[in-house]
Amino acid sequence: MSDEFYRIQRLPPYVFAEVNAMKAAARARGEDIVDLGMGNPDGAPPKHVIDKLAEVAAKPTAHRYSASKGIPGLRRAQAAYYQRRFGVELDPDREVIVTLGSKEGLANLAQAITAPGDVVLTPNPSYPIHHFGFIIAGASIRSIPAVPGPDFFERLERAMRYTVPRPKVLVIGYPSNPTAQVVDLDFYRQLVEFARAEGLWLISDLAYAEIYFGDTPTPSILQVPGAKEVAVEFTSMSKTYSMAGWRMGFAVGNEKLVGALTRVKSYLDYGAFTPIQAAAVAALNGPQDCVEANRQLYRKRRDVMVECFGRAGWDIPVPMASMFAWAPIPEAFRHLGSVEFSKQLLTEAHVAVAPGVGFGEEGEGFVRLALVENEQRLRQAARGVKKMLSGA
Numbered sequence: 001m002s003d004e005f006y007r008i009q010r011l012p013p014y015v016f017a018e019v020n021a022m023k024a025a026a027r028a029r030g031e032d033i034v035d036l037g038m039g040n041p042d043g044a045p046p047k048h049v050i051d052k053l054a055e056v057a058a059k060p061t062a063h064r065y066s067a068s069k070g071i072p073g074l075r076r077a078q079a080a081y082y083q084r085r086f087g088v089e090l091d092p093d094r095e096v097i098v099t100l101g102s103k104e105g106l107a108n109l110a111q112a113i114t115a116p117g118d119v120v121l122t123p124n125p126s127y128p129i130h131h132f133g134f135i136i137a138g139a140s141i142r143s144i145p146a147v148p149g150p151d152f153f154e155r156l157e158r159a160m161r162y163t164v165p166r167p168k169v170l171v172i173g174y175p176s177n178p179t180a181q182v183v184d185l186d187f188y189r190q191l192v193e194f195a196r197a198e199g200l201w202l203i204s205d206l207a208y209a210e211i212y213f214g215d216t217p218t219p220s221i222l223q224v225p226g227a228k229e230v231a232v233e234f235t236s237m238s239k240t241y242s243m244a245g246w247r248m249g250f251a252v253g254n255e256k257l258v259g260a261l262t263r264v265k266s267y268l269d270y271g272a273f274t275p276i277q278a279a280a281v282a283a284l285n286g287p288q289d290c291v292e293a294n295r296q297l298y299r300k301r302r303d304v305m306v307e308c309f310g311r312a313g314w315d316i317p318v319p320m321a322s323m324f325a326w327a328p329i330p331e332a333f334r335h336l337g338s339v340e341f342s343k344q345l346l347t348e349a350h351v352a353v354a355p356g357v358g359f360g361e362e363g364e365g366f367v368r369l370a371l372v373e374n375e376q377r378l379r380q381a382a383r384g385v386k387k388m389l390s391g392a
Helices: 017-028 047-057 072-086 101-113 128-136 152-162 185-198 255-268 274-285 289-312 331-349 375-390
Strands: 096-099 119-124 140-145 169-172 201-205 231-236 249-253 324-328 366-370
Touching (some): 017 331, 047 274, 072 096, 072 274, 096 101, 101 128, 101 201, 101 231, 101 249, 101 255, 128 140, 128 169, 140 152, 152 185, 169 185, 185 201, 231 255, 249 255, 289 324, 289 375, 331 375
Parallel strands (some): 119 140, 119 169, 169 201, 201 231
Antiparallel strands (some): 096 249, 231 249, 324 366
């Protein structure tokens, strides 16, 4: 009996596992670790959302199987969100599907549209599911720049011209996890034009749509005329409404892609727990002051982190969006690489971060810091960093 499973063989050891194990061991010893490693919100959803969850959960009929593609009211609520936020019209029945968080949706869409040997273009560095969802599905990955600089479309054209077989899918995600890179609508216009000309499917990950710090709100690729011909977009309620553990996300846009995901999911799950979906409707349709409050919370934490870590001797570029900072390893420690530096930071400064190489080989030399601790804890982390850097 063989234990050499094909898909498992294609997955490398999880880069974050060693640091996570060290973090767990340190906490078991009673050490106080400031955890900036995982993008795990520390707040609670709004009260009216929790109240709706409890109200619906109290109904005996709420505990039956739900709808795999999401209850109609939730799909209508997501369509209404796109209309008021982006001016984009969506058909709730044909262009919207509810997913168990965007991660599950991305992975199952990869299963739905990918054949073994297909080539998929993904950013590097990038959120791991952007790569590994397609790798698990049997595809081959070709990397493109995560930061769309002057040569972005030149690199994209080379990838299309010289890759065999010809790439079928391009994955993008802005605001980016992990780099916090943002793009404007002109970038999306050029990308949609390119994809339509090349016959390329576009998958946009817009999980951090509402966590932006500039004056201009984050755009959606679906705002571009004709985008729905080639693009599907994933969003999540995890960060916007502090509902990460509820696992509530959406895929919207191209009818064929949404239909393919719907068909695969119909074989795999019965949808999210109905009370959670009802509570998500309350979040989308109810007061939105919590969205602005969360945006201001992350902005303040960003400012505190950049300022106090800078005074500690670690200059961190100011992120313009997302709940992350993408920080180059300090010069004196660069020779260690991101994994060993993260381990040393945990041991000596009692601060946990995510090694950059875990997001792709182009992430080497960086670490990702999540804005998930309060201002006092961020200052505590900075004191630990200062002590470590001063001993270098």
